[in-house]
Amino acid sequence: MSDEDIVNNNLTALVVDDSPMIRKLHEMHLKKFGLKVQVAENGKNAVDLFRCGASFNLILMDKEMPIMDGAEATKELRIMGVTSMIVGVTSLDSIFERQAFMEAGLDHCFTKPLTSENIIFLLQELNNKNNEEN
Amino acid sequence: MLGLAADRLRADTNRLLAFLFHQGILDEQFLQLQQLEDETSPNFVSEVVNIYFHESEKLLRNLRSLLMDKEFSDYNKMGIHLNQFMGSSSSIGAKRIRNVCVAFRAASEQNNRAGCLRALELLEHEYCFLKNKLHELFQIQQQRALAAAVRYPMQN
Numbered sequence: 632m633s634d635e636d637i638v639n640n641n642l643t644a645l646v647v648d649d650s651p652m653i654r655k656l657h658e659m660h661l662k663k664f665g666l667k668v669q670v671a672e673n674g675k676n677a678v679d680l681f682r683c684g685a686s687f688n689l690i691l692m693d694k695e696m697p698i699m700d701g702a703e704a705t706k707e708l709r710i711m712g713v714t715s716m717i718v719g720v721t722s723l724d725s726i727f728e729r730q731a732f733m734e735a736g737l738d739h740c741f742t743k744p745l746t747s748e749n750i751i752f753l754l755q756e757l758n759n760k761n762n763e764e765n
Numbered sequence: 766m767l768g769l770a771a772d773r774l775r776a777d778t779n780r781l782l783a784f785l786f787h788q789g790i791l792d793e794q795f796l797q798l799q800q801l802e803d804e805t806s807p808n809f810v811s812e813v814v815n816i817y818f819h820e821s822e823k824l825l826r827n828l829r830s831l832l833m834d835k836e837f838s839d840y841n842k843m844g845i846h847l848n849q850f851m852g853s854s855s856s857i858g859a860k861r862i863r864n865v866c867v868a869f870r871a872a873s874e875q876n877n878r879a880g881c882l883r884a885l886e887l888l889e890h891e892y893c894f895l896k897n898k899l900h901e902l903f904q905i906q907q908q909r910a911l912a913a914a915v916r917y918p919m920q921n
Contacts, residue, residue, distance in 0.1 A: 653856060656798070659801045722851040743851070744797075744852075
């Protein structure tokens with residue numbers, strides 16, 4: 632995938648995190664790679680967006696959030712039939728906790744901080760997924 | 766003369782950043798943050814960092830409040846605050862703060878109250894130091910922006 636392909640995409644993303652700083656940072660980071668981005672401050676807001684008919688190619692999901700955490704939101708979205716790429720972005724250290732988060736239905740899980748290398752990897756995965764579906 | 770002032774300010778910025786990287790206070794994630802700033806978002810770094818300061822002070826107050834409570838036993842709640850502090854600190858490249866959070870979290874997982882108190886004091890100290898240094902950096906950058914805005918007529 633060329634640099635031009637990476638930036639010239641029609642991809643949409645949802646950043647789900649209770650930290651306003653992380654939402655702002657991840658939103659800008661994804662926008663720099665050409666994605667159209669929306670944000671949600673907890674898992675329930677993310678699920679509600681999908682219930683209202685929104686859809687996104689990529690969801691960046693924090694784990695620990697009030698009202699509905701990332702694992703619960705991910706399970707709910709998968710039960711609803713959401714096939715978006717859902718990627719955990721968390722500070723969790725314990726292998727057990729990360730494994731439990733993955734088992735909720737994540738496609739990948741990264742430790743914070745989210746880097747440009749992580750985003751390039753995800754764009755390539757999304758490109759591969761798109762090619763397989765076509 | 767304006768050119769010399771601009772050179773001096775640029776040197777001051779580079780010196781301060783070099784110090785912060787060399788001392789392990791900041792890491793390469795801060796560079797990634799700077800790379801997100803452009804002409805459409807010229808104050809992006811200071812905006813993000815100011816939100817970080819606001820969130821961090823709230824987290825530090827919560828941590829202190831938990832530990833000062835004589836009846837305190839909710840290490841799980843402490844862990845949640847620490848995870849958030851670690852996540853935000855690592856996301857802006859605040860390496861030393863993140864490392865203190867790791868040690869703090871280890872003490873919390875062992876239900877070691879004394880260890881947590883020591884870690885909290887260190888965390889508060891590191892946070893104050895970082896905040897002062899970043900304010901200094903932003904002040905220099907503001908001065909650079911002002912110096913660039915003042916055009917000596919003959920230079921045009």
